[in-house]
Amino acid sequence: DIQMTQSPSSLSASVGDRVTITCRATQSINSYLNWYQQKPGKAPKLLIFGASNLQSGVPSRFSGSGSGTDFTLTISSLQPEDFATYYCQQSYSAPRGSFGQGTKLEIK
Amino acid sequence: EVQLVESGGGLVQPGRSLRLSCAASGFTFDDYAMHWVRQPPGKGLEWVSGINWNSGNIGYAESVKGRFTISRDNAKKSLYMQMNSLRAEDTALYYCAKGRAAAGGHYFDYWGQGTLVTVSS
Numbered sequence: 001d002i003q004m005t006q007s008p009s010s011l012s013a014s015v016g017d018r019v020t021i022t023c024r025a026t027q028s029i030n031s032y033l034n035w036y037q038q039k040p041g042k043a044p045k046l047l048i049f050g051a052s053n054l055q056s057g058v059p060s061r062f063s064g065s066g067s068g069t070d071f072t073l074t075i076s077s078l079q080p081e082d083f084a085t086y087y088c089q090q091s092y093s094a095p096r097g098s099f100g101q102g103t104k105l106e107i108k
Numbered sequence: 109e110v111q112l113v114e115s116g117g118g119l120v121q122p123g124r125s126l127r128l129s130c131a132a133s134g135f136t137f138d139d140y141a142m143h144w145v146r147q148p149p150g151k152g153l154e155w156v157s158g159i160n161w162n163s164g165n166i167g168y169a170e171s172v173k174g175r176f177t178i179s180r181d182n183a184k185k186s187l188y189m190q191m192n193s194l195r196a197e198d199t200a201l202y203y204c205a206k207g208r209a210a211a212g213g214h215y216f217d218y219w220g221q222g223t224l225v226t227v228s229s
Binding site (some may be wrong): 032087096 | 155156157
């Protein structure tokens with residue numbers, strides 16, 4: 001099975017900061033990598049699919065990059081509503097779709 | 109508007125069974141794969157199982173293989189998960205998610221609000 005590892009597990013940042021979260025796969029997954037945002041008590045929300053494609057309605061301050069085994073999610077200028085937990089997910093082995101352990105983004 | 113509404117969760121003793129349902133609306137159900145994803149209290153997301161549009165391609169996480177069975181009824185626009193031999197570690201909020209395949213791969217574009225399963229004696 002493909003395992004996904006995110007880093008860091010938690011991150012403190014301030015409004016306006018540029019933030020990067022990393023996700024690594026145990027084998028090449030080409031560009032089959034998705035990012036989700038989850039706020040407390042809510043279902044996850046798709047942000048990016050196919051490593052770099054922004055889901056409709058998601059602000060352009062979110063961007064994704066990478067291919068193979070290493071991927072990044074970048075938030076160019078943090079807004080108050082961006083404080084949440086972020087998960088990567090591989091879809092290379094669809095219908096299987098393992099998630100990373102999550103990165104909790106907190107206010108500094 | 110796409111809606112996914114899960115039901116069937118509850119408190120169950122270890123070793124017993126439970127059947128979850130997910131009622132879908134707002135999209136052509138039989139055009140899309142569907143998935144179950146769970147989240148133990150205070151922990152991260154775990155993909156549990158997925159089924160393609162015609163039930164011809166099904167996958168399970170190793171943690172539930174042999175105990176859980178996913179199915180769908182396209183006429184009823186419903187997704188199901190039969191959970192047998194439940195364990196304490198199956199305690200989680202279970203989400204139903206709509207899959208979508210595109211050039212960028214496969215992803216979950218809509219999620220329900222979840223149904224809570226608690227396995228305890």
